[in-house]
Amino acid sequence: MGTFIVRRTLWTLLVLISISVLVFLLFFSIPGIDPAVAMAGRNPDPATIRAISHAFGLDRALPIQYLLMMKHLFVTRDLQSYTNQGIRVIPEIAAAAPVTLSLVAGAVVLWLVFSIGIGLVAAVFRGRAIDRILMILGLIGIATPSFLLGEAANIVTQSKLHDTPLFHWVPPLGYTPLSQDPVMWFKHLIIPWVVLASAQFIGLYSRILRSSLLDVMHEDYVRTARAKGLSERRVLIRHVLRTSMITFVSLFGLDLGSLVGGGVVLIEVVFALPGVGLLTFQAASGLDLPVIMATIMYGAFFIVLANLLVDIGYTWLDPRIRPA
C-alpha cells in the first residue's frame, strides 16, 4: 500500500507538471496567435500589449516564459487581469473557492447516496416495473444537460410555482456564506445540488451500479455466502455491493473531474452562484485570459489531487491492485 501511494503520488506530480506545460503551450505558443494580443482582451491598446510582453517575458526563451507564468500563478500570485483594470486574479479565485466547494461537496453527497440507493433498488427489483421506471428516468437524466435542468428548475421554483407553499421558501438566485447564515446557505444550495447531481451523474451511476450488481450476484462466492445462511441483506451489502463498488469508485474518480470542470461552471451561471465557475464564465465572455489561465490551472490541479485521493480509496476497496 505504501509503495502504491508513493508511486501514485509521483505519477500525480508528473501529471501536474504536464498540465501546466500544456496550459502554457496553449497560451503562449499556438501558431498564429500572439499571446500578448490575446491576453489584452477585445480592442487592446499598444501600452497594455507592451506591459503583458514584459510581465510574461515574451521576448525571451520559452522555458523562461514558462517559469514566469508559474511564478505569477503560484509564487508571487500577482497575476492581473488586463481587461478588468489590473484586478489581482488569485485573491478573486480564493474568495470564490468556498462557494464552489460548497456546491461540489453537496452535489457529490447526493450523487453517491442516490446512485447507490437507486442502483440497489433497481438491481433487487430487476425486471419489475420499478426497475424499468428508474432506469428510464436514469436514461433521461444522462441525456439532460445540467444547465437545461437548472433552467427548468428555475422556471418552476422562481416563477411558475414560486407563490405556492411548495416552493415559497426558495430564495432569489444568489448565495449566502455558510458562516453567515447556515439555513440560508442550505436554501440557496439545495436546488443547485440536486440539479448538478441529477443531470448525468445519478442516472449514469445508478445504471452502472445496477449492471455491476447483477454481474456480481451470480458469482460463486455470493452463492457460498447464501449457503452459509447469511441474511439476504448481509449478502447484498457486505458481499455484492462492496465488490460492485470497485467499478463505481474507479469511474467516480474520472467523473469527479467532469463534475467540477464542466457541471460547476454551467450550474454557477444558471443559479448566479459567485464561485470559480462563474468567474471562469465571466472571463470567457470578456476574453479575460489571465483569469482563465488561473481558474483552469487551479481547477485542474484540484481535480488531479482529488483523483489521487479517490485512487487511494480504490485500492483500499480492491486489495488485488495493491502491489505485494
Next chain:
Amino acid sequence: MTRVEPSEQVSLPTENAARPAAGGGPWILAGRRLSHNRSAMAAATLLAIIVAVTLLAPLYAHHVAHTDPFGSNLAGRTIVDGKHVDVLQQSGGLGLGVTPIGPTWDVHHYFLGADSEGRDVAARILYGGQASLLIAVGAALGSMLIASVLALVAGFFGGLVDTLLSRLMDILWAFPVFLLAILITTVSLTQGLRFGPISISTSGVVLPIVVIALIFVPFQYRPIRGQVLTVRERDFVKAAIVQGASARWLLWEEILPNVVNTLIVFLPLVMGINLLVESGLSFLGIGVQPPAASWGSIIGDSQNLLYTRPWVAMGPGIMIVLTVVGLNVLGDGVRDAFDPNVRRLVPAA
C-alpha cells in the same frame, strides 16, 4: 452455408468453423441482430425524424413561416387569431422594455413565439439543430480519425512509441475535458486557430468541431489501442506476417477491418457526449458564434426571457434530450449487435 470473407484469404480453417451456422458475414449478422432490437430501431427512427426535420429548416423558414431566422426583426408584425400584433410587445405599460410574443401554436406565424430580437424561435431551433448535429457528428468522426491513427501506430509498432503515446494520452485525459475546451476556445477566439497552412475561422461551426474533436482523442484512443493489441495477436495476423506481408498490408488489410467494429460501437455514444459538450459551450457563449446558432446557444440567448417565455429555452432543450436519449439507446443496441457475448441477465429497461 459458410462463406469465406474475401478480406480473410489467410484465415485458418478453425476461423471458419467457429462461424455461426446461420451464415452471413459479421456485418450482416450484426445488422440482423440490430434490426430485431425494438428499442434500438425506435431510437434510430426518432433520430432519423430529428435529422429530417432539421434538414427541412430552410423549407419551413422560407415557405411556411416566411421569416429570416438570423436577422433581427425588432419592428416585425404578425397575425394572432386573425389580428395584427407586434412581435415585440411593450410589457407592463411601465416602459420596462419589450416582451416577444409567446407560442401561437400556428405554424405560419411564430409557432413557438419569438426571441428577444423578434426572430422565429421554431425556425431557429430547426437551423440550430443543423449546427448541433453537424458538430456532434463532425467532432465524433474527427476525434475517431485522429485517435485511430495514433492507436494503430501505437498498437502496431509497440515499444517506446506505444509507451510515449499512451502516457501522453493518459496525461491529457487527466485534464478535465470541459475546462480544456473552454481554454482552447477562449485562447483562439480572437485570432482563430492555425495548423500550418490550414487556418480555422472563429465564426460558424468549424472551431467547435475542431475543439471537441481534439479534447476527446484520448477518450477514444484507449479502447481502440486495446483492440489493435488484441487483433495483432490473432492467428490470421501472425499468418500474414509469416507470409511476409508488408506493414502497410497488415495495417490496412488485416488489423483495420477488425478494429472498425470497435469504432462503430463507440460512434453513437460519442456523438451524444459531443452534443452535450457543444450545448454547454454554446450556452456559455463560447461555442457556435452568432449569427450562427445551435440548440445550446439559443438556450444561452434566452436567459432574460426565461420566466416570461420559457419555450425559447425549453424547445431546444427538449430537442437535445430527445437526441441524446436516441443516441444512447441506439448505441446500446449497436454494442449488443456487435458483441452478443455480453449476455444480458434481464432485458434492458
